[in-house]
Amino acid sequence: MSSTTVPSSEELLAALDDDQRAVAQHLTGPLCVLAGAGTGKTRAVTYRIAHGVRSGAYNPTAVLAVTFTARAAGEMRSRLRDLGVGGVQARTFHAAALRQLSYFWPAAIGGGLPRIQEHKAPLVAEASSRLGLTVDRVTIRDLAAEIEWAKVSLVTAEDYAVRAAAAGREEAAGQDRATIARLVELYEDVKTERGVIDFEDVLLLMVGILEEREDVAAEVRRQYRHFLVDEYQDVSPLQQRLLDLWLGERTELCVVGDVSQTIYSFTGATPRFLTDFPRRFPTAGVVRLARDYRSTPQVVSLANRVLERAGRHRSSAAVHLVAQRPSGPAVRFEAFDDDVAEAAGVAARIAALEKAGVARGEIAVLYRTNGQAEALEQALAQADIGYLVRGGERFFSRREVREAVVLLRGAARTMAGHPVPEAVRDVLAGAGWTPEPPAARGAVRERWESLQALVALADDLAATRGADLAGLVAELEERASAQHAPTISGVTLASLHAAKGLEWDAVFLVGVSEGLLPISFAETEEAVAEERRLLYVGITRAREHLMLSYARARTVGGRASRKPSRFLDGLWPEDDAGHRRSTPRRQRQDRAAELAESDPEGAALFERLRAWRAQVATATGKPPYTVLHDTTLAAVASARPKDLRQLGFLRGVGAAKLEAYGPAVLAIVRGEEVLVEPPGA
Incomplete structure (x- = not known):
């Protein structure tokens, strides 16, 4: 949406689906939004705020939106600006509390605010x-x-x-x-x-001031009249206490959360505030967002099935996702001999995805513990694949970024009126940026990636907002204060916890084995249930390509003692590490049922492929599974390859089978009748 187009309330509401529209139209009173992964919750709540401002129900400066991370707060402010809404405060609990504490401390306590450790x-x-x-x-x-x-x-x-x-x-x-x-x-x-x-004191001190100084509480409540809390399942008792004091006796509160993404209980977060919200506010509206716009039916189906196996630990507030995207490639499951082989296998698959057109910045490798990253870093470096480890040095703290911002700030004064994309390239060329990435790896490549991220951000702001250089510098300064870094074009390595709230076209979940997921020290039922939710979070980060893998042994030549995670019992398609193999008939029923649920057209194609395979088996005298395995047929039915190259990417289709059966399989995918003739006919 361009900077010159300000949508009306009617246009805002028309851009939403029915459930999102129900959120946006509920402007007053308590509202609980149970939003599954990828269901457009940020879109729904930002449009709700924009609709409230457009309709006159909200004064934007009286709205406080509280997010879980600074990055999420920055994204919300950016989206609101794109909708023509300014003045809304979107901050984390800590940032909002610190702002208030800094303002009220001199009068309420006296002197200057102590230094934060x-x-x-x-x-x-x-x-x-x-x-x-x-x-x-x-x-x-x-x-x-x-x-x-x-x-x-x-x-x-x-x-x-x-x-x-x-x-x-x-x-x-x-x-x-x-x-x-x-x-x-x-x-x-x-x-x-x-x-x-410390950081917790910021909230505790603000709570104390609000409890003891009614005049301060009254001033805060006059300032903020409408509250939104995102990721409400991760709120701690301390954060809830602060929120209660902000609200007072009022009920103008909208909370958004997903109990299935509760993964921070060990830090004191609890989903009970989300699940108890309708009891605490009996008049509250409750809206479920279940339409998943992020992931393919294959990814959504696996995510749902992982949760369904949670049994009594699955909350009634959990959302069953309904995929909205077209069918995509089948989820891949891979077992490797050891951690080194797993890392090498992931690197090889990433290289294949790149050749198929998937950008590095849209690929992530996720793991349970940070110690798993070392082998992956080595494998990617050996394959000459650029990567970044999420959780490392902050983007805006990097020397090249700080220097670039200084150069751009100076250019904003001397190059006013110049087209932003060209001006930024000219300025950053003096800092070492080049149109093509350097061949060197390591620090040289990382420096280029940082500068390239600034170039890409400039292009985006010029296209979407018509920003000039001054606007770009202002955006960078705001992002720096919020630590809202632009996207860097490299494969992301991140722990499952660090990946929350993010998404990529392709995701690799490595180390999906007992002892790692669930982690060995998860001994209670509640701890194991949280580990299952962690796997669910990882799965739902993927838009299209998803691969789950594990290594049978930790070291090369080590004892193959690992088994796939218990969370994948009945879902892992191979008989591996002592897992019981289903009967062929049961396998067909499971795959057919999965396809029928998520992709009826794919289910019909699967049956046509099986019928063709049976004819080939009869004509050649071979067992059907030696022609093409059910797993492969299901992958074909899900991916619907258009040519031999795409077909060759699918698991179980080697060069020999591609040559022997590829043209016939593609013809069946196109809906053509294929005549099977006996050999020598």
Whole structure:
């Protein structure tokens, strides 16, 4: 949508599906949106805000939208600007609370706001030393996480032992609960002595001010009259307490969440605020968004089936996704001998996808633990495939990016009126950008990728908003403050937790085996259920191509002791690592039922292919499965290849079978009748 076109309320509503429209039209009173993955929740709520502003129901400056990440907040502000709506505050809980705390602190407390301690490690180390504990880096990390859990769960040192036991918390870093309780107390002492606060204190202090100063609470409530909270399933008790104080006795609250994507319980997040919302607000509207516009029917079907096997741990608030995209390629399942072979196999598949036209920036490899990344990095480097590890150095902290922003800021004063795409290229050429990527890998390539991301952002802003250089610089400065980085064109390596909220054309889920997913220390039923949801999150990141894999052994030549994840029992198509093989008839029934549910046309094609295969088997005297396996026929029925090259990408179609059966299979896909003649006829 161009910067000169401001849609009317009618145009906004007409651009939504029925369920999204129900969200956008519910402008007053409490509203709970149960939004499945890929169902357009951000579109629905941004259009709701825009419709509220257009219709006069909302003053944009009185709307506070709270998101889970700074990136999501930046995206929401960007979308609202594209809809011609400015002035809405879209921030994370911490960013919103810090803004208020900085404003009210001088009057409510006096003096300047204490410095925020970005990392707990030095404070935890000092508190541990006073307690006589011997700690290392890993121990400090685990103790810091437990302190954070206590604070966001509103658990004090005095009641830690009882509350931690009731919550089923494992003993952090091998320390008993009484020791942890004392550590929590000493941590606060150290913090006070150093005159600093941590990130949780930002929320706790703001809660305290709002509770004790009615005048401050009244001013905040006069400012903000309409609230939206995204990713509501991940809200902690501390965040909920702050939200309650923002609201007061009012009910102008819209919450959006998906219980099936609850993956941060270990940090103190809880889905109960989402599931209990209709009970807390009896007049609340409840809208389910189930139409999945992100993923193909093949990806959606697998995601649904993984959740369906959750049994009693599946919430009644869970959304069963309904695919809206055309059929795509079959989901791939691969087993490798060891981690090195798995990484090499993934790299080879990525290279094949690139040749087929999938951009590197639209490919991600996801894993359960960060330790799995090393083999993948080596394999991608050896294959000369550029990549970036999500969670590394922040984009706007990189030296080349900081230098480029300075150059662009100067150009905005001297090159006003120049076309933005050309001007940006001229400016960044002086910083080392070239139209073609360098052949070198490592730091040289990473520097180019950073500059190329700025070029791509400039092109996008010029096309969608008609932005000039000054507008580009303003956008970069806002993105820097929100850490909303532009897309970098490289394969993304990320943990499943870090991938939440993102999506790619092609996704590789590696290490999908017992001990990794679910992780070995997930011992309770609740912990295992969360691991299942983590797999669901990973699956639903994929738009079109999805491959799940695992390695039978960790090291080359090691004992093949690993088995596929229990979450894929009945879904993994191969008899591997001791898994029971279904009977051929049962396999056909399962595949036919899956296709019939997600792709009726594909199911009919599958049956035509099976009928042709039976004729070939009879004519040649071969068992049907030696012609083409059911797995391969299902892949053909799902992908509907248009030529031999596309057919050759499918699993089970080697060069010999491509030559022998390829033309006939393609003819059947086109709907033609194929006559099978006996050999020598």
